[in-house]
Amino acid sequence: MNFALILFVLVVITGVAWVADKLVFERQRRSSARLALAEFDSRQADLQGRFGAAEADATRKRLAEEKLRQPWWLEYSASFFPVILAVFVLRSFVVEPFKIPSGSMIPTLLIGDFILVNKYEYGIRLPVVNKKVMDMGEPQRGDVMVFRYPKDPSLDYIKRVIGVPGDVVQYANKRLTINGKPAEYAALPDFLDEERLAYSRHFREKLPGSVDHGILNDADRPAFIAGADPDFPYRENCTYNQQGVTCKVPAGHYFVMGDNRDNSLDSRFWGFVPDENIVGKAFVIWMNLGNFGRVGTFK
Incomplete structure (x- = not known):
């Protein structure tokens, strides 16, 4: 329950x-x-x-x-x-608080961040059943979105929207291409993940038609996708090879990824997020008990 x-x-x-x-x-x-x-x-x-x-x-x-x-x-x-x-009413239709439990969205969101999620940005939905009754907007590339995990809707996940309906998303050699247009990358100083006590390569990524944001890559992790679910809905829309994966996003679905690219189970592994699973758009860190300097908006 x-x-x-x-x-x-x-x-x-x-x-x-x-x-x-x-x-x-x-x-x-x-x-x-x-x-x-x-x-x-x-x-x-x-x-x-x-x-x-x-x-x-x-x-x-x-x-x-x-x-x-x-x-x-x-x-x-x-x-x-x-x-x-x-x-x-506040939690169902305006904002809902969440706590970040994992490192899949590092460096944007850290374990222990408390965030607020806008519940009406993507439409008004009935609580409990999550059925949309009024359109207000749609997820855009680059949005940080909370949704119900397709394989277990009792779990809430948070990832970044990479592909919207109709997009062709290619993740090859740890670089993204959307509809044939490559994302732009700028190298940043290596990022120290204090949870793992390891450094990761740090980049500023800009998706086509979207704002930029930070991502991490681990140099010792391969580019190919190991352990992808062979039976997720619209699995036929995806092609896997040694370089990565290419997917065409079906209507009413979204392709999402964590910013910690080599430490995130996301659409590359379990498939697309259907519109009916969307919870809302994350927009602010309102508390981090271990680091008050993180309080405020994030990119």
Whole structure:
């Protein structure tokens, strides 16, 4: 059971309690309070004579509060409904937080980065079922996208969009070509991966028609794709050889890759991301407990 479904169930349960309280239980408490106060007021003269006016008024106030107080189970359910509903709406339609669990997007995103994902950039989708109900835009080459892993939709993955529907993507000898146009590369100083305690070759890559971003390559890793799934949908659109892979992206699908090119399981291995699996566009690092300097937008 994923978190979105858990949150939805909590919204339903607390919402039912909140509505029931407003329509039924609150009226019952008010009626009970009126009867109790009417009985108290009928004996007010006697009580004031025995305890004094101030004590009688305090007793009346405590009686009213006791009769109007929600039972504990209703207080904890109905009172949390507005908060849970606000979180559910915000998380489902505006932004959703994620934590980066792996190094597949190094150097752009590091393990431990907390990011925010725009949930409406690629269209409004119903929560839980993830069905698009309103088009707002489509993923573009170079976007950092969160999606449900096609082989196990209970898992959320994050990769960079390399090919959009209709593109011919070639990854050969660790270089990309999109629709016959090679990506541009500029060498940067080697990157130290502190998790692996190893240096990787660092490049600035610019996809055709897209912004530039950093990528890593390991000199000791081969260019060919080992261990690709032989049965992913539209597998016939891809051709593998010793230099790498060439794929034509089918309609309604996307070709994605990690920026840590030799340490990322992505579309080269398990195929294309269907549109219905898209979660949203990552746009900011909002926290990294080990490095506050990473807080802010990323490229």
